[in-house]
Amino acid sequence: MAYDIERYLDIRGAGDPTYGPTGELAFTLGTTGTAQVWALGAPGAWPTQLTFHDERVQWASFSPTREELAYGMDTGGDEFTQLHRVSGDGSEDVQLTAFPDAKHDWGGWSHDGDRIAYTANRRDASRFDVYVQGRDEAGANADCVRVGDTFDLPSVVGWSPSDDRLLVVDTHSNFDQDVAVLDVDTGEITRATAGLDADTRFSWVAWAPDGGGVYVTTDHDADTRYLGLLDPETGAISRVADGGDWPIEAVVTAHDAGRLAYVRNRDGYSELTIADAAGTTLTEQPTPELPDGVIRGLSWGPDGDTLAVVVSAATENPNVFVVDVATGAATQWTNAATAGIPKSTFREPELVRYETFDGREIPALFTRPDGDGPHPVIVDFHGGPEGQRRPSFLSLRQYFVDNGYAVFEPNVRGSSGYGATYMNLDNVRNRMDAVADGKAGVEWLTARTDIDADRVVAYGGSYGGFMVLASLTEYPELWAAGVDIVGIANFVTFLENTGDWRREHRESEYGSLDADREFLESISPTNNADRIRAPLLVLHGANDPRVPVGEAERIVEQASAHVPVEKHVFDDEGHGFSKRANKQAAYRAVVDFLDDHA
Template sequence: MTKRKLLFSFFLLLFLPVFALAQTYTIEQYLNIRSAASPTLSPDGKFIAYLTDITGTNQVWKIGVESGCPEQMTFFDERVQFVSWNPKDKYWILFGKDVGGNERTQLFLLKSDASEIRRLTHKDDIIYNFGAWNNDGTMFAYTSNERDQRYFDVYVMNIKTGHVRLVWQNDGNNSVVAWSPDGKYILASQNRSSFDNDLYLIEYETGKVYNITPHKEQARYFGAKFSKDGRRIYLLSDEGKEFTGIAYIDVPNGKLNYIYTTNWDVETIELSKDGRKIIFVLNVDGYSEVYSLDLITKKTQKLNFPSDGIVGSLRFTSDGNKIVFTYQSPVKNQDIYIYDVLKGTYRQITQSSTAGIPPSSFVKPQLVRFKSFDGLEIPGYLYLPKNAKKDASLPVIVSIHGGPEAQELPRFSALYQYFVNNGYAVYAPNIRGSTGYGKTYASLDNTTKRKDAIRDVSLIPEFLKSTGYIDPSKIVVYGGSYGGYMTLAAVTFYPDLWAAGVDLVGISNFLTFLKNTGAWRQRHRMAEYGDPEKDAEFLREISPFYHVDKIKAPLMIIQGANDPRVPKSESDQIVESIRSRGGIVEYLVFEDEGHGLAKLKNRIKAYKAIVEFLDKYFKNKPKASN
């Protein structure tokens, strides 16, 4: 090789890492990053059925636990919402599917070799919510609002005969949680709000019903599992506690007894096959830590699960020696893993594509906090481009999560990674009203306290400015569902702080929202937001629709036509009002979507439009002068 060629090769190698760091990727590539979720095991423990969006919408796939290639089992244009393998019959898998995002879930049986699909429910305007199999796999319990759109009764279906039996008629928002091992009891939850429910035992043969969680102050009871002998129910609760802990209730009418509590929420529990241990996930500042709790000695042990991310969907194999679970982190798209209980090691089972984007280009966020107007600390995640400098030049997207009873987590977000890779910062806070930080924190935005949460958002620009990275003239607010409402509220009530806003399926008017949302949701949502009759004046005060004249920032609004939660009318009315005043608003409606975008072609169209909108009105603005 000549000296000249050697010098050229040297300089090429020297600058190659710089070129690699500078490379950007298209929004289409990021949206083609795949994930795997909802693992369910065959009764012999040899296979896992799961959901993945490889085809563009979630479908049922199957893979061997030890080896083998993934096999697609369903081939719909519409999304599959859940999947559950029969606990005794390896040949049958249950799944649910709606149409166009309308959430009217229908139930189907799928043969495990994909040779047959049998539809079990046939009323397209009714919701059928799967609950639990009985122990021998001949029947499953579910709820349906067939009798009255407002309420969900409990039914049982025999999969061999197709016979359906109504086992509990009740005017409530009910769901099936579990079925006792001896088949005697069905456990159901009646939800009054996101923070208050009761558990009921239904005697299957007699129909007798026991409220096993009578209480006065609001409390949650969830994640329940029957013990191996069926005499005890283990569950998660925050009754009398600030954080969710592990408790038990003796069947049929024992009292609640705590066996593990700490100053973080326990999120998920799974009972070992021998009934001796509970495996649980602790939410520590959004990150998952996995422990085992010995029910005899009451000792806990931290397990060697992957860290710096989120663990979910714990499932023991039939022999009890392994645990199937999902894992994702800010720099790892979600996949299915298996943990060896005896060895204390884990391995990845599914291998979801990153669409040609090197994982080394993904960035981890910083967990940061700022003090709000009343001294309350607001946690959040700040994503910065690699090699970001404190020169006050970065545009930033403030992403407000939905719910509001939810938590921004250190999950994998293809959208966040796209924006960071293209020179934006992203800040994702957990404003008051978020879960994960105790019962008190989660209730700080209820009804008339809603304005305090909006004030939290209004202080974010000043906090971001204090970091030294952010150009204060290039701050956009973004969110979906309740986060969409917060976006509209931010640009309405604090119009001078934002360069632009992006709202996906957000509430614009609480009075019309509470009137038009799905009948089965109205009472539940009134408990959070307020009564449209008693609180009408306040709801009008905090509804952006009545204050449209204050909006200055350009808005992008995206809506699904079939949305049963936040109906299309919420977006229609504010778009019309903004346009009638000469304001800037771009509006995209998807006729085959509901509360969010489930189909890849629609996500690509929507997010390309968002990128173009931000480039036009936001990113390319001149830097603010000092």
């Protein structure tokens, strides 16, 4: 039986698990049409809804000492996130910050549950300051413990075990971060990694249980991220666990239990390790018995004897599992609905590699429908560009395959997950090499007898939207149609109009307006739209702060002179679609467009 697109969009996924002080679990779930906070006290129990908003809740975090949670929510996708506090039974919901033109990024609860930390750009739209606020205090009375003029883009990532210091990651670019320690009382900063070489990433950091060091996932002196122990006084990093050819991408610590957990990304699949930790010595616990897939959202139980994670697999929608540390046994706590679609109908992608123009091998996920074909194929470019398409659950992938399309998801150069060298191969003047990787993927596909070379669709969102538009302008003969979702159409106008806090960091990846303007104009799809030969569908959110809606308007104006173009702009959305009705309208438009043109 075939199901319509609306049914696939009703497949749910649980996310962002967070443990309460007495062992209950809260998580986000979109049962009502937008993600809200839910909680349950035992595996398989009927969950209780705690928040009731039309807007999506982005994340939630339980207090370590009280039956209450903090959570973040914006308005209409504008990303001006405000902080809220809700009681553990949902009876009291209090807005903690009320600065609708400022973005608030969560930094965590103090261990006594009395204070929260966060960064916000209230004072200057381009700068983030560090704030500490009492749990029952109004945001206007928060203490600005450090003005952000000494940072590029700081993120608070946790309180020390003694609650007197905050750990801060300062992002200079996508490939260069520093770690600092902020004294809460004095505002004094110790820049722990100031003496290290530039171009070092610290993608995940966590206080060691004793507060004397910091566990980091980093590529310092390496191409692939490993787990290290950073001395915050000297900046020295001691290796704790090597990733080998595959990066270690996350680490979390349980302070009282003296434990840590880390995740290795092996060709897109997650491997979870739990260990007792004493400095650089790890004593591994039994291997967790989890489904093969992608692990996200790690949260320690109150005693450090259990660990909650979300597992999403190609044929399994996201759910929360709880791992028993002593045995490795994992119990599924949530049962997010598949909208009545049998899981047995979901298809597993094949992990493939193909050769591109310079002899490199490009990894990709390839999912085929029933039958010998030849099938139409959707080439789905991920965003980022530092993202990675992984074997997690995608309802659209399953819909397309169930309706006769093959789906091809290449991790072109610039993708994360394959080391720093690979991730930086597309920077600035090498931008179009990534587009050439996409061309090579189409050539690999159309050499197969099960693919219809006349029915190849370019599809992608955000930076993936740029990949779609650039593919249509650079290699117009390859494509039957293109679908651009919140994509970059002109790098100059994008950089001029993106959020103030993002511009400098995006310039390090794409090129600067001062030094590279002519080059950026030359590769921008709006300036080459006369080359497009395929029909084009453009979808965008009116409130998008990352890729402003003007990008959609410009490419539609330029391309419609040459090919059929269809545009849909959603007034109450931002960088993507979070509301059920909007998702249904957007992806129904995609399905109808492909029915007409592919």
